[in-house]
Amino acid sequence: MRFLGFLTRRIVGIAAVMVGVSIITFAISHVVPADPVAAALGDHATDQQIEAFRAEYHLDRPLPEQYLTYVVGLVHGDLGRSIRTRRPVADDLFDSFPATIELSLAALIVAIVVGIPAGVWSAISRGRLPDHLVRLASLVGGSIPVFWLGLIVIGLFYYQLGWFPGGGRIDNFVAPPPTRTGLYVLDSLLAGDLEALRSSLLHLVLPALTLGYFSTAVIARMTRSSMLEVLGQDYMRTARAKGLQERLVVLRHGLRNALIPTVTILGLTFGSLLSGAVLTETIFSWPGLGRYATAAAIALDFPAVLGVTLLAAIVYPLANLVVDIAYFWLDPRTQRG
């Protein structure tokens, strides 16, 4: 019951955030000192074409009326028409979002699978070589620019060594799997298409490592510091005194308690992965939301920018909602309020 109330409050909160985000983004995108018509029609457009374009996108109306038109469309599931692609924004998002979700999830898996063990290893080896190595790698991961790392990774693992493909989601001459979720790996599995699965997995490796490196570093450092805190607690000494194996002490009693702050970071990390995808997707020719957002921003394609922002405004709180639900599982105290 308490959980249901909590869930309701969060969903109402998400709706409020979306209204706020839509107003702010709409206002900002319409008061920037640049003309989307010039961006869309370019140097050669005639006055008649410009007027027709303004009318088509309601740019000739007062700003409040434009917003009202937008909101009415939004309520009917219409996110407007992209100025750049001339397609409904909802269709564009539907095409590009799964690619970003797939990349972000893969990066998140990298961050969890590498970051948490590295953090634990570093904490239990405090002051020794493994600790120094993990801290150094975390420092580099936290400070290295994604676009630079992406180019280096492509140069080394694709161009020099030829271990992985350099870009795109699947090989040129392999058919994408039939779309069910839009996630190529999952769709290949569902279709039982091993060729597509192999190709899409290989294509995921370099962008996921590039995008996930920063998050891996953050999670490793967070896990290390919370593990160090937990390792010094009385209940850890008690567990050892009971004669439990060190592995069980660390993993069952230590890690579970140390994971709470790490889980918080994971929610935020997923959000940062979505924004980090902007650069990663451009470097790796990944046809996702990040590349769509970049192209939209450059073209002053405000309906598309609004659509992407609203989508992000849903995804961020949803990721945090998942984190909060994870708290319920990880820490029984939160269930008692």
Place this chain on the structure above:
Amino acid sequence: MSARRSSILFAIALILAAACGPAGTSGTSGSPGASPSASAGGAASTLVIDRDTSDLISLDPAVLYEFSAVFATHNVYETLVKFEGTDLSTIKPGLATSWDIKDTGSTNDITFKLKSGQKFASGNPVTADDVVYSVQRAIKLNKSPAFLFTDIAGLKADSVKATDPTTVVFSLPKTASASAFLTILTFTIGGVVDSKEVKAKETGGDSGSAYLLDHSAGSGPFVVDHWTKNTEVLLKANPNYGGAKPTLSGVLFKQVPEPTNQQFALDKGDIDIANNLGPEQIAALQGKSGVTTTTADSLQLVYVGMNATVKPLDNVKVREALRTAVDYDGIVKDLLKGNGKKVQGIIPRGLAGYNEATPFQADVTKAKALLTEAGETTVTLDFLVPTGQAPGGVAFSDLAAKLKSDWAKIGVTVNIKQTTTADLLATYRAQKGQLVMIYWGPDYPDPDANVGPFTDYKAKSIGWRNAWDDPTIAQKGRDAALITDPAKRAAAYKDITDYVLHNGPYVVLYQPSELFGLRSNVKGFNWSAIGWAELASVTK
């Protein structure tokens, strides 16, 4: 073991088995069995082109006006007349075998006789009715390229008629240039669509535009197999093509925006052509085995517009001084690394009427003298510059810095204001710029596509933006457009371009080149400056 755990383990095993399979590449490897290109004959005979295709909006010839779409669909739709190869000065027969221009008194009528036996990819014959339908469809849809028919050629829906199954007559108003119209017909908007097929695909009175967005109904050497948004366009050979059959079974345009990635993929042999290389990538590829690099003309001109009503730019001698002071050779050699040509007239090299004169080159003494004659010794002006790369692969900011330095030598100070192209255009269109750097490419490969905008104030284009109202030269431009005799027309444009060279409000900086990287086995790739290559004659 629980069922859930078993299924998870099975999925992991499947993933590992797949990932441990033979390594593929993003290029030409992979199993052709399930591939989208299998129907086009597989990897070996499919030409793979890496290109930034993010500009694609539609593949419908009546709608598209974007560079990537023009390149792809030029190979899908045939036109009544065409340019062959890289030559943009001689109109050749296309679907029409001959054409005749007749002055009827009130109009200029152009009669085209169609080649017999031509077929669309569907197998339907190409008829005069298809031509009429295609032109009327473009006018009705009224999308981006429609102004070429309606504004430049002055066509209305009833201006085109089929008098018999192989004869089409266009009636042009006397104010429209027949020469310019013929060049417009060579462009993608002149592509003839299969009216029977398109009518069958119409939904909600859309004239089939939803279908032609990512399908095709043409008679060219290739057909559109699929367009996966943000990923790729695949063309496959048209078995019913009436011309020499392409040896390629297909052409795959991959959406790869990063030039460095294109360079890597080309060097590794994963692609056949890299279409968006800059000077750095070309330098890195030179000398590599299995790779060749090539340059081709573009029809763009990078220029600085000078507002002719802003003091002291209203004085023709000040404008001449600014032109005279610029180190054009330095721009081409040092900044562009040779990736452009010194052109100073308003018609680019490659178009009829091109004027070879390049009288200006960093003459500080003469420029200072011109300023003195104008009564100006120190001049300060705002210089509006776009962000990003200029055509030819040099940053606009580097070009601006070079010009600032050149002009400082004659006592002209410019305050560089860098902004987005969209923002710059808004200022430029409102005649609020002082010095504005930008570039221009013609809408159709005819000198009128440059001379009109650069000289005719009433056209509300470049001349208007620079507040340069010279009715005499504007009228000369309009008259030249109507001349049908090529020699007389060339002479008229020589006269016009000579005048604009010294009196106009422009510093034409250079004409950029386009850079391509090709695998050595790719033969017959000839890039036309208008923005396409005829892929039917390419082999690999």
